[in-house]
Every structure is written in structure tokens, then in C-alpha cells.
Amino acid sequence: LGEGPLKGRHVVVTSGPTHEPIDPVRYIANRSSGAQGAAIAAALRDLGARVSFVTGPASVPPPGGVGVVRVETAREMLEAVEAALPADAAVFAAAVADWRVANAAGSKMKKDGSGRAPALEFAENPDILATVARMGAGRPALVVGFAAETDDVVAHAATKRARKGCDWIVANDVSAATGIMGGAENAVTLITAEGAEEWPRLPKDEVARRLAARIARALCAG
Numbered sequence: 001l002g003e004g005p006l007k008g009r010h011v012v013v014t015s016g017p018t019h020e021p022i023d024p025v026r027y028i029a030n031r032s033s034g035a036q037g038a039a040i041a042a043a044l045r046d047l048g049a050r051v052s053f054v055t056g057p058a059s060v061p062p063p064g065g066v067g068v069v070r071v072e073t074a075r076e077m078l079e080a081v082e083a084a085l086p087a088d089a090a091v092f093a094a095a096v097a098d099w100r101v102a103n104a105a106g107s108k109m110k111k112d113g114s115g116r117a118p119a120l121e122f123a124e125n126p127d128i129l130a131t132v133a134r135m136g137a138g139r140p141a142l143v144v145g146f147a148a149e150t151d152d153v154v155a156h157a158a159t160k161r162a163r164k165g166c167d168w169i170v171a172n173d174v175s176a177a178t179g180i181m182g183g184a185e186n187a188v189t190l191i192t193a194e195g196a197e198e199w200p201r202l203p204k205d206e207v208a209r210r211l212a213a214r215i216a217r218a219l220c221a222g
């Protein structure tokens with residue numbers, strides 16, 4: 001384990017999309033690459049933290065030097081996060097599917113020749129961020145969530161911070177025109193109890209380094 005301001009600290013990071021099965025060979029997913037989460041885990045590692053990296057099926061590989069737990073579904077992700085606790089901080093960068101298929105089939109769904117399409121029913125997934133942020137005993141001292149918004153970014157993110165009970169929200173504007181989703185850069189606003197702090201548009205690695213440095217400052221001050 002490294003030297004640095006986070007030496008001896010444990011941080012849990014979630015990353016990537018989740019896959020929610022429809023049947024054994026099909027699933028519902030989203031376009032998250034896992035790039036920002038992987039960069040955050042690497043930056044925390046570089047400051048000396050022990051990192052538990054709980055990742056859905058991402059398209060970028062996990063960084064080296066972190067403890068990797070691979071999961072598929074939101075429910076598996078929650079279980080893995082709970083198993084990784086206690087932690088000093090938790091950063092929830094995963095793009096968790098809000099819904100899973102409630103009537104997923106145990107065997108591959110087949111056309112039955114009737115021309116009728118199957119009807120999928122959905123059930124709400126657990127909110128991992130809110131679950132951890134609202135834990136009593138054992139809650140990490142610092143719980144950080146993300147908010148991808150397309151309009152009124154700061155107002156929506158501040159509302160989300162209150163609703164989920166987390167300490168910080170890293171908000172970004174993912175409107176198509178920003179090119180941020182799937183791109184190499186990010187422009188974020190950090191929402192804390194003290195207010196909103198707009199960061200310049202930066203490479204995702206640099207956003208990760210700044211966030212890790214802020215986390216180190218917060219943990220070392222507290």
C-alpha cells in the first residue's frame with residue numbers, strides 16, 4: 001500500500017453500468033464506460049488509500065493496485081458494497097440501472113409463432129448511494145454521489161444531495177452538446193453543504209485527481 005495523505009484509509013468506489021437480465025442471454029444496460037469511476041479509484045490509490053472497486057461490466061479495465069469486485073446487477077452491487085464496508089469514504093460513480101426486469105425468464109425466451117411480443121415488467125432497484133448515506137452506525141464519514149443532469153444542473157443536484165442524504169454530489173451536464181458522456185473530459189460542479197463549486201472543463205483523470213485531493217482534505221480535517 002502506498003504512502004500519501006490517504007494512507008491507512010479505506011475508500012469504496014462503485015463504477016460502470018449494471019446489467020439487468022431479461023433472460024439468461026439478454027440484459028438491459030446503459031452506456032456508462034466506467035472511465036470516471038476507474039480514474040477516481042486510481043487517484044485515491046495514488047494518494048495511498050486502500051480502494052475497494054466495485055464495478056459493473058465496464059468497457060474500460062479496472063486500475064491496478066485496487067481490490068476489484070466484479071458484479072452484474074444493482075442488487076449484486078449493493079451486496080458487494082455492504083460486504084466491503086466499513087470504509088472512511090464511499091464514492092458512487094456507477095450508473096446503476098433504476099429498474100430491473102421483474103419477470104426475467106429462467107430460460108431463453110423464444111418466439112412462439114403467435115407474433116405477440118413479450119411484455120417486460122419492471123421493479124425498482126435499491127438505491128445504493130441512498131442506502132449507504134442513510135446507514136446509521138457504520139456509515140462512511142464521507143459519502144459522495146454523482147448526478148448526471150441535462151438542465152438546471154446545480155438545482156437538481158442540490159435536491160438530489162438532500163434526497164439521498166449524501167455529503168457531496170459531483171454534478172455534470174450530460175446534454176448531448178457537451179460531448180461529456182462517453183468522452184474524455186468532464187465539467188463538474190461539486191455540491192457540498194457549503195454550496196456549489198464550479199470546476200473548469202478538465203480531462204476525467206484530472207477531475208479524479210482533484211476529487212481525490214478534496215476527499216483527502218475532508219478526511220484529514222475530520
Ligand code: C5P
Nearest residue numbers: 092093094096125126127128129145146
Ligand atoms: O438518482 P440518480 O440515478 O441520478 O443518482 C445518481 C447517483 O446515485 C450516482 O452516484 C449513482 O451511483 C447513485 N445510484 C445508486 N444506486 C441506484 C441509483 C443511483 O447508487 N440504484
